[in-house]
Each structure stands twice: as structure tokens, then as C-alpha cells.
Amino acid sequence: MSRIETPVPDGLGCRAVTTHPDAPVVEVSGLVKRYGSTVAVNGLDLRVERGTVLALLGPNGAGKTTTVEVCEGFLRPDAGSVRVLGLDPVREGAQLRARIGVMPQGGGAYPGVRAGEMLRLVASCAANPLDPAWLLDVLGLAGAHRTPYKRLSGGQQQRLSLACALVGRPELVFLDEPTAGMDPQARRLVWELVTALRGDGVSVVLTTHLMDEAETLADQVVIVDHGRVVAGGSPQQLTCGSDGEQQLRFRARSGLDTSLLVSALPEGCTVDEVGPGSYLVGGRVDPQVISTVTAWCAQQGVLAEEMRVAKRSLEDVFLELTGRELRS
């Protein structure tokens, strides 16, 4: 205890603890967490590289929040190993919490506390906090400094909670459903903020069940269901399907002879007229393939309309992996 109670004079003293600049900021393997007979997390692996954004995506009850709370040191894992910033979140929780920022799900503030008071309280816990008044202003809470928490709108409460997570200048932040209950403007602000954090070298772990959020923000998306990782990778990798396979769709006059096109395309590519005048080129679509297709259209004297490289959306991938039935 005595070691962690020594006041840290500034951020440099703290950052010196970091084992290796290239070491992952979060390393979880084989994590198991049970509540009674319910298995919330069942052998989950996770790795977050420094300075990147990782989105944990999954339906309600998939184990996202449990995983995050284990990483924050609030829950003790039943099995598996967890290292966050090289520390054990349970045994070295006090050291860890001085270096991370946490936005718990559903916020958390005294009902009667004013927004400014709450943020100043959290700021007092940090060695080099951001200016609370400035932070409220950039988060669009300029008019709410003196507003009691219970009278803030849901989106304002979320932004205050986000401010609390960031005010201590953390090197790693955990955001549990950061945009839940926000209107589109506030959501856009949060997206810009996450992008700015990443740009400044802050690592971000966020949970969401919004596909566009994960797709827009994350370097790595990990899809979790029933406490397990069912897929992981960059949004591009996840939506490209296996072997980077994509589809090229275009519309043109119906009944074109496509055999010449097939022979001009690289091996493995297929061309089908899937509906009258609707053509589908399957296989590995690269710029060369597109160029071949347009050249062939020119030879045929037809204009290819609505040409697009059709990716699977992240939502398609998500529903494919986690099923379409409604979860409670």
C-alpha cells in the first residue's frame, strides 16, 4: 500500500511505469466470469494496441460490460489472465486507475450535484487535470456548469460522464456505450472526440451496439456474443468477407454476352446477370477488375450505370454471426 500512496508529482513519473512502448495496452486471454450459474464471459481473448481504438460490439448481454469492468479492476476474473497497461487490474488497481479514464454505463453522479462541481471533484483526483470549465465548454455543456445533474438531459449527462473520463488526461479510456441516449449532433461530437483522442495517442476501448459507430471509429472491431469473441478485425476485414472477397454490381442493357468479359478478368472471377440488366461480378475486386469491366462495357457500346463495389455491411456480418432473433 505504501508504494501506491506516494503522491505522483506529475504525469512523467507515472508514464515511466509503462513497460514497453510497443506492448499492448490491454491483453486479455481466456477470460471467464460467472455470476452464480450464469456465464457472462466464457474464454474471451482481447488485445488492444497502444494509440488505437477498439470497439467491442455485441448484442445486449453479450458480456461487453463485464469484460470492460474486469479490465478496470471492478470485477475479479474467475479464470484467465488480464493485463492492462502491464498491470494486474485487481492487485494493482490503484496504480491502474491513476492512469485510465472510465465512463461507466449510465454515467454516475450525485443527483443534486452541479455539472461543474462533479467535474471539479473528479479533476481533483488527477495530477495534471484538464481545466474543467474548458472541458465542459468543448463538450457543449457551457450553459450547464451550474445545472444539477438530475436536470440535465440524458445526452448532457452522458457528455458530463465523458468529461469525467477524460479530465485526468488518461493514456487509456474505457467508454461503455458512450453515445447511448444522445441525439445525432451529440453523437457526432463524441465521434470527433474519439478521433481526437486517438490522434493525441490515447488508446480507446469502447462498447457499442451501433454498427456505424464501430465502423466509423474503430481500428479494430471485436464482435462478442455469449461471452465469446465471434469475429475480430478491422472494419474492412470484417466486411470484406473471407479472402477479401467483394462484389462489383452494375446495371446495363439486359442480355449482354459476358463470356468475353469472363475471359478478360483474372482467374476466379465470375460474372452473372442476376436480374434483367443487373450484373454481378464476384471474386477479388481490385482497381484492375473495375478497369477491365468498364473497358468491356465500352467495347459493347453500353453505359454501366450504378456501378459500385458492394461490401457486406458490418450489420450483415453482425447479424450473420449473432443471429437475427430478438434478445431480451
Place this chain on the structure above:
Amino acid sequence: MSTFEPGMFVPAPGRGRLGRMLLVQARTEATLALRHGEQVLLTLLIPLALLVGMTLVHVVALPEPRVNSVTPSVFALAVMSSAFTGQAIALGFDRRYGVVKRLAATAIPRWLLVAGRLLAALIVVVLQLVVLGAVALALGWSPTLGGIAWTALLALLGTLAFGALGVLLGGSLRAEIVLAVANIVWFALLLAGGIVVPLSALPSGLAAVVQFLPSGALAESLRAVLATGAAPGVQPVLVLLFWCVAGAGLAARTTRLT
């Protein structure tokens, strides 16, 4: 065009100074307690009403000047109301609203979360005793300086003992249950715990138990030091110390963040 300029969030983590954390937390929680209508009713208005009412209305027979008998009881009540009942209810609901977890997610050490709450209770108790003491003086209360000094010490001990029990209750049960239990205990100790009715006026079997309760020990010792100006007996001080240690020790095991 982004709202955020590069470099705004460059990491510089680290834990703040403990003294400052403690002060800011205590100040915030004391301010909230004073801003909260029901808390003020419990901690200030009810003790004030009892002080003025029991001094001016001759329902219960008391030696003259009546205010000298009423004031120590009201002081004990004020300490119990803030440190135990108010504290327990506030903590119960702070856990419900995720405040405790929010704070625990910062660099605040766990012990400081409790110390901050106790310091906040102490600030409120000091304000209560100043207001109640001023009103008592206006009603003709005539304490000795020695009595006041010992009162300060006993109020500190009483705040810690009741505060530890308040954290024990508020930190372990659901908010609604905390609310019910804290109010029932408050009412029971007020009437039968040695606060308004002195030990000498309680049935002897009950008095034998009540002298070991924090309410009985605090109220009886306050009556004694304010009457004589001399040091309190050893027993009530030991009883208060026991409840401090027992309450804090148990609370350290049972307190949950949510």
C-alpha cells in the same frame, strides 16, 4: 472542421494530492447535504424544534434552567442524525446512482472515499452544533468552557462512531431498505436509546443495554461534561471507540460499490 485541436488530450496521467482529494470530496458532499431539503429537515430543523419546544413547553418535567438539560440531548441527536441516518441514506442512494463506482474509477484510494464522507459529516456536525449552540445560548444556556471543549471531543468521537455505522448500513443494503432501517433506528434511538430520555429515567433493564449503545454513551457523556465541565467517564468514551472500530472494521468487509 473538428471542434478539437491536435494535442488537447495528450496523456499526462497521475494521481492528485491526497489532501486535496479529501478536501474537495468532503466539501462537495457537505454542500450537497446542506442543499438537500430532507437532509436539512433531519439534521437541523427537527433538532431545533426539539431544542426550542422542550425548553419552552413544559410537557416533560426537567430541572431549571430547562435549556441546560435539553441542549446535550439535542447535540447528541444532531450528531446521530447527520453522521448516521443522513450518511447512511446518502450512501445508499449514491451507490444506487453509480456515484460511488464513478469515484472509485478515479485515482481516489478506497479508504479515502470513506474518509471523505466522514469528514463531510464532521463539517455538517460542526455547523449544526454552532447553530444549535447559538440558539441554546439565546434561550439562556450557560455552559462552561471546559464543558464546551469536552463536547467538541465527544462530538468528534460520536461522529466517527455513528459515521462508521452509517457507512456500514448505507454501504451494504439496497437504497430503499437503507432508507427504512436508518429512519427506524433513528426514531428508536431517539426515544429509547438514551437521547431524549436520560438513562436514569429509562427502565433499569433497558438502561443496562442503552449505556453500551453509541446513542446512550454519547448523550450521557454530553450531559455529564456540560453539567460539570469535567472530563467524561472512561466507559462512554470506550463505548464510542468500540463502535468506531467495530463499525469501520465490518464496513470495510461489507461495503459494496453499487
